[in-house]
Every structure is written in C-alpha cells, then in structure tokens.
Amino acid sequence: MDKTVILKLEHITKNFGGLKAVDDVSLEVKKGQIQSLIGPNGAGKTTLFNIITRIYSKDSGSIHFTNHNLDRYKAHQLIKMGIARTFQNIQLFDEMNIWENVAIGSHIKMSNSPLDAILCTHNNKKWEKQAKEKAIDTLRFLKIDRLAYLYPKEISFGNKRLIELARALVSDPVLLLLDEPASGLNESETSKLLKIIFRIWEKGVTILLIEHDMNLVMNCSHSIAVMDGGKKIAQGMPSYIQNNKKVIKAYLGE
C-alpha cells in the first residue's frame, strides 16, 4: 500500500434487502489531507462511514487502514488504532456531564484495572486525574471548557456538535471521520467550525469529512469524492468537482 495513503477502500458494496446502499465504491484517503465525501441525501455516505467503522458489515470489498485489513478488527478496536468518529445524529451520553462524555474517548488508553477502581489505588487516581485533565484540555482547545460540568441537555445544539468532536479528539486520532459536523449549525458556528477543522488538521490529523455545506467543503478540502445512488461518481480537487457535469447533475437534476 502506498505509504502516503492512510485509508484505502476497494470495491465496497453494501445491500439492505433490495437496496444497494453502497455500490462498488473505492476511495483512497491520503495522510495529512482533508478528504471530503459529498452527495445528495441517501447517496450512501453515512453507510460508508458505518462500514469503515465496522458498525455495518460490508457485502464485498476490502478496507485497509495503514497496513491493517480492517476486516480483522471489531468496531471497539478501531479507536486504539487511531480511527475516531463523530455522528450525524448527536450521540452524547445523557447521564454523564460534559467532561465525562469527553473522557470516554480516552477510555481505551487508560490502564487502571477494575481492582484499582474498587480499592481506590494510587494508579486509579492517577489515571482518572489524567483522563479528566485531558478531557478539559481538549474542551479548552475547542474553547468550550466552561461547559465541563454541565450535562448534554443543558447545552446548545452547536456546542453538542463540538462536544462530539472533543470526544473524538481526546483519543488522539490519526484519522478523524466527521459525519456532517456543520449540520444544524448557523453561519457563525459553521465558520467557527471551519477554523477548528483547520486547527485539528494542523496537528497532523487526517480528516475524512461528510458534509452538505458546500462553502465549508470547498474551503477546507484537499480532495472531494462525490457519491450518488450508492456509487462514487467523481473525485478530485474542489475546483474540478465544482465544474464536474455529473456532480452538477446529481445535485440539480437534468
């Protein structure tokens, strides 16, 4: 596998009954780039995300992350490899406060055992303190550390999106999958999000972004892939995609 390619999808197909949700899609995500994935509703973008993160099983094709065949891994093992994601429909844990929600992202990296927790050992205190500090540091990076002790139901929709992002970032991802992070955000929140995406990318994180906001996509992507009806219909730089006839047809019709 090309060393500059961090994620390689080859001929991915997924059917739901009679519906071909993803149809023979191949895609390469290069290291250190922001790769976007766009397409009309129902194009199969989120399904593809769910296949990459092993929430759905694929019918055929292969997925490689660095040199690892992802078929050999389960959904819960991907975060340890450096793949983190956010969700299109916000998936915060309602009964935990914000820093606890974010700290879930570092769960797998902590080494305190259940016995440590039961006996309240020094090791347990050390890891728990670190997890809390890292969660709050990440919230500070996103400039929302003031929310640390609130609960999801007490914060705005825009901030909930940022908390999801913080939870993914706290795991120190190599590849970050963002599923419509600007969905439901107003113009100023979206422009704030754009700056955040750049700051994350500057830290060396490769980003695979699903998004409907074309301004955001065109302003931040190194490469854009377009899906329609489960198929990939185009891929290239933003300027190429903007003028691609197939893409225009997919969005505007005949």
Place this chain on the structure above:
Amino acid sequence: MDSRIFLAIIAVIVAVSGIFLNSPFLLSMLALAALTLIVTTGLNLLLGFTGQISLGHAGFVALGAYMSALLAIKFSINPWLSIFIATILSSLIGAIIGYPTLKLKSHYLAMATLAIGEVINILIMGTVSITGGPQGLTAIPMLSIFGFTFDDDRKFYFFAWFTALSLLLVSINLTKSRFGRALQAIKSKEIAAEAFGINVHMYKVIIFTLSVSYASLAGGLFAFYIGFISPFSFGILNSIEYVVMVVIGGMGSFFGVLFSTIILSILPNIFSGLKEFWPIADGFLLVFAMMFLPDGLKKLFSWIKQ
C-alpha cells in the same frame, strides 16, 4: 457531598441502630433487608447503570442459597467455603447464561431472564432427592468463625450490614471510574460506546456476572442465617420485587436503592396481614414510578447530598 462520606454516615446510623434496637423481630427484618440490599445493589449495576434488565435474579439468589447449603450439608464443607464456592460457581453459570442472553435487547432480554429464573426454580422443585423439592432444605448449619457463632439476630444484623455496605462501597468505587462511565455509555448509546473502544457485549456479560455473584452471595448468607430454604422464597414475584426496589430507588442511584430496599423489605412484614396483596402493591408501585417518578428517589438523594 461525596458518596463515600454519605456511606460512612449511613454506616454509623446502621451501627448505632444495631446497638440500641432491642427487638429481635426488627433486627431480623433489617438483617434480611441488608441481604436484599446486596441483591438490589448488584441489580442496580446491571439495570440502573448498564440498562440491562433481569427478571430472573431470584433464580440466582436460589442458586447461591441451594449450592452453598448443599455443599455444607452433603459434603460437610465449611459454610464460609461453601458460600465462596457457590458464589464462584453461580458467577460461572451467570457468565455462561449471560453470554448468549445479553445479545438480546429490551423485552427479549426481559423474557429470557424471566425464563432463566423460572427454569432454576423448576429445577429446584423437580430434583426432590437433592434439594428436597417443595419441602425445602432444613438443618443448614449456622455461620461461625474462630468459635464466634452468628447465632442471634443482632450478630447477624452487624455481619449482614457490614457485607452489604462493603459491597455498596465496592460498587460506588467501580462506578466512579472509567468502568462506571463505560457502563453509563452502554446504557445511553451502545453504538457510540462501541465506537469509543468499549466492548459492549463483554462489559454486559461481566456486569451481569458480577450482579449474579452479588445475588448468589446474598442467597448463601440467607440460607445459613435462616437455616431453612425452599423454592417459594425465590420465585418470579421476588425477582419482580428486586426490580421494583431498583426502579423506586432510582436506577443508577445506590442510596435511593438502599432506602427503597429497606422500606420495601420492611413494609410487607409490618403489614403482614396484607401479605397476599403485596404483589399487587408491587405492580402498582412499579407503574406509578414509571409514570410519575421515572428517576425514583434519585433526585431526592442528589438534593440531600448537595
């Protein structure tokens, strides 16, 4: 206020009550409430924290009670060792049952656990030559250690409450760590929990096994305290009562469940004339709590702790 300080205050109240209460009836009732608390604390970890229902926990209490009693009676094994072995074996059975069962969700899981509880009860009823069947098991020896026998209600009251509060502390400590966060994440959003590195099924099986071990331990202690066990003490109504205690106490609230367990364990004994109506009251309380008190006593205790 930290939960552990709150627990220390409760431990002092329990100790003072144990010294000053003179009614063997009250002491015995409270000792049995402590054993029930062990079961409901374990069930709270499963239901309250992880969101997985079990309508068969009385079956696991029976498993602990019968296995430890039989080991002591038929094989003359030391009662403490019997309880230990029975708890380990029950946990193992819990893990074996939990592995396939916990792949089921919501009412399918409820039905499967209900069936498991009933199967255990039917097995006990049916194996008359071993368990005594409906007649039950008698002549179960008392617990004793270094010549000190738990032969009166006060002694057992202290021992039962020490055990129950110790397990409560274990559970509080566990849930105040990354493991507690993992359980709550599973309860709230399983897919997101899985995406963030939590092996959802494994966690469910582990917590189910832990919950079964609590139930089994309570069953073992019950057998050696009362000296007699019969399948009628471990039926479906008992399983439902444990769930009612957790729901009324507030799922995920250890102190709420502590108080609901004490109240709901004592009330049927105080109003013993109305005993046959108690299952109806249980059902009514469950519906009432689901409709009007979805957080149970949890909010009340959050307020007191603050």
